[in-house]
Amino acid sequence: MTHTVLPHEVPALLDRFPDARCLSLDCFDTLLWRDCHAPVDLFTALPGVARAQRVGAEGAARKARALAGKGTEVSLAEIHARLHPNGSAAGRAQSAAEELAAEARHCHGFAPVVALMQAAKARGMEVVIVSDTYLDAAQLRALIAAAAGANVAALIDQVFCSSKFGLSKGAGLYGQVLKKLRHAPHEIVHLGDNFHADVEGVAPLGVNAVHLVQFADEVRQRLRLEASADALLHPHCAPKARALQPHRAALSLAEPLCGDAAERLGASVLGPVFHAFHHWLDGEAAALEAAHGGRVHKLFLMRDGYLPLRVHRELGGTDGHELEISRFTATAAHFTSDAAITAFVEDEIGLRPTTLARQMLLPEERIASLLEPLSMEDGTQALLKETRTGPFRKALLRASRAFADRLQAHLRATCKPQAGDTLMLVDLGYNGTVQNRVAALLASRLKVHVAGRYLVLREKEVTGLDKRGLIDARHYAPEVLEGFCANVALLEQLCTKAQGSVVDYTPDGTPLRGPNDIKQQQSAVREAVQQGCLAFQRAARNAVVRTPCDHAPAMWREAAASVLARAMFLPLPAELAVVEAFEHDVNLGTQQTVPLFDRAVAARGLKQRGLFYMNGAERMLLPAEIDREGLATRLSLMVHRLFDPPFAYSDFGQGGVALDVTLVDPASGQVARRQVQATPTHDGFYTAAIPVGEGRFAVAAHIGQLAEWFEVESAVHVPVADFISGKHEALRRETVAHAAPEGIGRMADRLWHSPAADGHLLFPPPADSRDEPVLLALTFRPLVLRQTRAAAGQTTPAAERTVA
Template sequence: MTETILPHELPHALNRAPAGVKLLSLDCFDTLLWRDRHAPTDVFSELQGVLPGQRIVGEANARKIRRTLRRSNEVGLGEIYEQVMPNASTDARRQAIAEELAAEARSCFAFEPTVELMRAAKAEGLAVIIVSDTYLDVTQLEQLIRAAAGDEVADLIDRVFASSQAGISKGEGLLAKALKTMKCRPHEALHLGDNKAADFEASRALGVPALHLKQFGTAALQRLRFERAFGQLIGETSDGVRGLQTHRALISRDETSDRDPVKGLGYSVLGPVFAAFDQWLHAQAKALANSNGGKVHWLFMLRDGHLPWLVHEAGNPVGETARVEISRFAATAASLTTRDAYEHHLAMEHGLNPSTLARQMLLNEDEIARIIGSPESDEEKTEASAKLLTELRKGQRQKTTIRRARAFADRLTSHVRQAANPQPGDTLMLVDLGYNGSAQNCVDALLRETFDVHVAGRYLLLREMQTTGLDKSGLIDARNFDPEFLEALCGNVAVIEQLATCELGSVVDYTQTGDPIRKDSAVKGKQSEVRDAVQRGVVSFAKASANPPVIRQQDSHAERAWRDGAAAALGRFMFLPLPHELDVVSRFEHDVNMGSERMVALFDADHAREGMRRRGLFYMKGSARMFLPAELAHEDMSTRLALIAQKRFGLGLNYTDYAPTVQKLPVFYVNENDTAVSSVEARATHDGYFSARVPLGERGYGAALQLGAAYEWIELASITCAPVSALTGSTANDAKPVPVTSQFDGLEERAPGLFECTSEHAVALVPPDGVPASDEPLMLEFVFRPLRKRGESAIPFAARAASISAKEKAA
């Protein structure tokens, strides 16, 4: 008989028992009774008048006293609360114990596969007992099982044995005592539990056949641990309820039986998020119907509303459901129907790629070609942008665009009428991922006035940038989460958009009858295949969540558990993605969906490595990447947590805060006629690297950095030129440092990138003709890693620093 059993195999565990088995012995917690929390101590957050830390310390003290005075580690709740509340009355302690038992009953449920095993055992005439290492006594444990799982489950149990009452644990002989009481010989019993030492090894030592229940695989355990940690970073203060993970039972039962990483990303990671979203949408639709009357039409906004629609259709679909194709581009085009709207959009969007802005302002392709042509260089785009602005300021152009926008709006409303046919008094519930509700901002008034309906936007994630006064809500929004957290999630929403979308290209217009006209999808075939497989996993989880493997009598935190679980799972995936998850989306690109053809890579690990060396974590300022935390997935946890803290709490830290360690180096400014001496600060960035930034000032100057003044050996990573504005993150998103031609004097390259400074006068020189032409102030960036300081012993610099750090810690 193999020693491990997986959760989905539990109902058939008796098939793996030797012949002649008469008794099924089960552990209680995490075998029969599970909690909807990450850890047992999370339940203590619900206690009244007792802090979780006090409860934990009280138990530790009670066990210490018991070990010292009675040579036993087994304690009961009474002894624990004597230490938790040393000055309280007996009645007060009794009440506190009752509150803890009630909190446990609210948290616990019976794991259905285990219950199925118990039913099978009873059907074959076996006795069923519970043997538990616990601070509850037998009566308390029996009452908890009945209160949490119900009479049917409790009545399957013939006898309960508790270590606190027996005075010994399973490893010390509790199971042997239970078998003696049940008049059962060791080989006639099968014991099963989640603790390998207490349940498997101790049982086998007695000669009892045993199975070790492996609740979660390694990846699932890490992911749930990370989700719990992210939940703590979000902040769990309301209602005193912490650590809710209502999806634990589903993940345990199903993840170990399906090892496909693509479907697994859908099932285990995004499944809980979109299942929670669908449950919340049903509640929202019911509330809208009660408050407004009429029918509530669920309008899933394609493309990003595609996955929510799939989840809805797979679960409990309502009759008034439709998919509508209203892209941000289409919504914007339909909104430019007044002079104010026209001028506001022009003012806000001036500076976009001129061809993109021209299409948004409803110029046709012939007009775009005539006015701005096909600019490619930065200078050509600047000139084209000026020409376009001149054209858009003309009164006749404004009238033309407004006329076209009104016609566009008529076609858009025809599309909605064709999809849903709303009647006066109905509600249009726009369903989308979010995150600002920009499309709703543009079409809300149009839909209300055209159809005489109420419009309500319902989003997975909502962070409004304006107080619009429109009817908007999000599963994850400002009602339950602080603005900084919402902003942090929105910064990485592109990866969710790409996993939630569909094969269709973005809509750019409609026919007169409302049929969508789409641009070709820029998404590659392989990306679509992966996305569809992920979505199948999400749908599978949604179906399973409608009937989870849970038997429980109380579920007072269901709504909050799904919401908080979704926020923690979403945030964890965005900020602490696991390697196998990133493998799934490693080649994904993101369509910016504003009438352009632009595709942006979701993440680029090489970009991150270069950026971290140049600027440390501050490299994220001005980055064009759509999924920054993925670029740091190869870094240690301290680096990743630093990024999370910066984004999660909106910390106002600058470059010097990130890089406080400084080394001053001489620098020589040179041109054709002159040389000037100054100094610059090289600042520590990441992984032992330093970056020295040399502002060039007037045109025609180059610079030489005297590295030999401080170092004997260095690793030289790069010498580049960049705008000074890059330090504040104010450069264009796709601006990159430009490698420059350099010369070395006294720097001898002993291996690729490895240089010996043969004297203190050794310099790296960028001559004036090596500096690219620019209208902006420029700086040179020398990125290097010191290996040995000048005058140091032969111990390499990095190794010496590590040695000093170790000695300091030991001291």
């Protein structure tokens, strides 16, 4: 009979079989789990051996056994003999020993199965291992002891390996095992993860075969994509396992118990990331205490540090504090000199004048009288003039000093630091602006050391401050860090606390917060996501049984980076459905919120500009906006953002189509005919960039010569400089160009039909005069090509492929 069990149900499995006398277990992915995505990923950890070489050697050994009529089951010694055909016996033995050591380093016991073994022993049952493996019984038992501990290995009475019998479970191994056991088949419970081997190869013999379902299909897909992200982020030049996923065991326990998609998102993405972050923070705190003495105060900066603090407390931490210092309050408190004021103005000029004025504590009535009647450009100039005056600077220095007093009172009320202590500011990142602003201030006033510890750290300047990140420049290139930081808005919204950002403090340090403008529904979803993250932490405490592991910090860091990269650049539909209605609050002393993503904007950009659109697409969460564009497009974005290859627009323009256009000067009546090369963009669309001088030419686009049926996505007049710069559409100075059809009929909103070859669209010059070169950007998709043109060979292969 066949049964199914989920990982969290395993410890109580024997309750289903009260008459069982023997517990039979598969080994790999049942009792022993690896820290990597697939078994072959471990082979990259073998010194002097490429993964493909190790895979090839095993294939050659199995082939040789099959040709000799001995089946396909081989031993580790046979594999390494093929791997080192000219090696000595001692060298081959050493190579096999190195593989066993790598297995021991990257394997661990799955705690629920260990608990099941203990329950079996408590009932007086025999426990056996039946494994399809190239190891022999002694090697497998030794591996179990090395990876999970000698006490786990001691629970095992017998070990049966396919390499000894020359048969896999699917080919009859279990029939041989039954001959060795003193139990009737119905008295045996066999548990394994491989349905073909552990169910189809066992159940027909009358054994109670139980299929361990490690993951749902969506989780398997997510893990595959994480392994793909790992291949990009971690080249694995040194001998070590690739696609490290130490979170697999905890995820298998947590995910099935999540109540909805929001909890699953929290468990599968935030769970592993903040588990890694928590343990890294503990190590960093110990190092700071050893280096500086005194007490280390873990100060989680609100609001984004809220979830890291919850994880800290869930995992037993008692020394974490909520510290409410925002970018706004840190900046308001840091104006200690004229030099600080000047540096701030130089750094931040370009913000809205009203935002900049509030950040420099200008009274609201003065902001209104100084800036409200003015444009942004004039307002900026007026504010600059104001900041240079003596009275303004004296008032700001006085107000900032008082603000710093209130901030200091808040900090003292939070953790009561003593001279010589360390303030460890904990945040998601990404530049450490709060630390930049207040580190010197706090160090001077409180006689403490200030350190910043961040999930992701990408410093814009070489500040020289004590800063580190779980993911930072010690391990990743600047382009990778920039790629992470380009998509942090979603992470911030999922980690934050449902309250307004602090804007000031009372004299005793009580925070004064701005309004919380995020929708209540968004807060409810966020709480469900955070609950899923906490559920992962609880599962992680009860998922793994392993011997001491010195490579755990590096392993979890790589896993966290891969999980983040996958979630940022290759989000799954179910994940995006959770956050589709999310908005992001800017948190610069304003109440501004913006949508996290808008698929329509990205779809239009891709059709107009193709993949090159990504160069100038300054979107909040662009990967979410293109999630329906196919894996190839999303991978292109991922590579572009993480590695910044120097692609140019022309690199994407191969295989265009020639479009005949007529330029007409309404003033002089002059007419010029020319061909323009329309460049392929995305999904069968082309964009023709048609120069119209300084906006004086009308354009007749003879699309009827090219296609009988076609779709027009957009037509806009845009300055040439803006078009070739790759600026995102929202930043380009463009105006819609309205077409007058000649011999062409509009059949639907964007669908046109040209019965004859002389059909064309006439675009008048832009209504506003221009003093710079302008072009008409016409984006269209041929649907049915003009047969006479196709027969004459006047279309390119790329154009022919657009025929619907």
